[in-house]
Amino acid sequence: MMHAHSRTLVSYWDARRRDDAVPARADISASELKEILGNLFMLQRHDSSHHVFRLAGTRLCEIQNRELREQNFLSLWRGYDRAQMKLLLESVLANRAPANAYAIAETLGGDKIEVELVFTPLASKGGDVDRVLGLYQPLQSPDRFGRRPVIRHDLTRMTLPVTKNWALPATPPPPVPKAANDI
Template sequence: MRHKNSLELFDYWTAKRAGRAAPSRTDIEPADIRNLLPHVFICDLTGKESLSFRLAGTAVCALYGKELKATPFAALWLPDGIRNAGRTGAAVATGTTPAVLSLDGLSQGGRVLHAEMLLLPITGPTGEHDRLIGLMSIFEPPYWIGHDSLAGLSTTGIRFLDQTREPLFLGNRPEIKLDTAQGTGFRAAHAQNQRRVAHLVVLDGGRRD
């Protein structure tokens, strides 16, 4: 986890679960995380490897230029990453292991941003593991957010957080780097966008190490 927003939500989730595998949805008080709410979303399990947004914060919706409620979770990705994103989200929602995703986002105009997504399991009214709370944070937010919507995401790395290990951030499972075979779709979509922008393309964004 590299973004302060991810750390803050993770600490809150850990406190609310109070030793359980996951907290209940009713344990999450919006007022407690008011500063994070624009970046927070909740998804419900709608199939074996399928999640849909129950709600999404304004900052997340602004990235796509539309309301995301009822949108499939995996639809946020570029085509080559949809299946893996669906599996990852469902694994978190139905299990007890949080995940952190490193992401590249491609805009409709061919621009790129770098982001981190935290996925945390929560339980519904029946006590079953059937949903998750997540947060998406942008590194060095570019000026064009809200004006040039995202075409989709590409996952560049996944880290699953093992709750049985201490200390948490030193003893955890390493990030699994993805060679963007999703990257094939990412580069293809990127090239397609490049051809639409006359003879010049400006790529904004950057990674904070």
């Protein structure tokens, strides 16, 4: 089940789509997302291996204990997890649909919390779907981290984009039973 803030972001993204499959970056207003602003981030795809932070909320930067702007989002991940996050981001952009992931964030001191990440695709001015509006939502309080930064994330699970319309396919109606005299 998604965190309430995650549902807020996906609902907001969905409302901004209008008739388009993906809202434009210009359709997003930070003032409408005040409740979750500190955990939001925006990525810009430079190539499949470089999804760079354009913006990063203050709470996200505090948890990481550094400014993330202009850094590669994929640098938060290692090895197999990095490859999986790269594929997830590319899938969000290609399918033009949101996805989410869960990970364990760990500090140098060994403190751990679970985080939920949500990724929603956006179109740039030119119409290319090359941006991601995301949410980094701790599922436990990161206050115990103190000033110790998160040094690694371990991916625990992810949900791939479902369809271009962010909806599950309709279930076909059951077959109509034939009358006894039709047999």
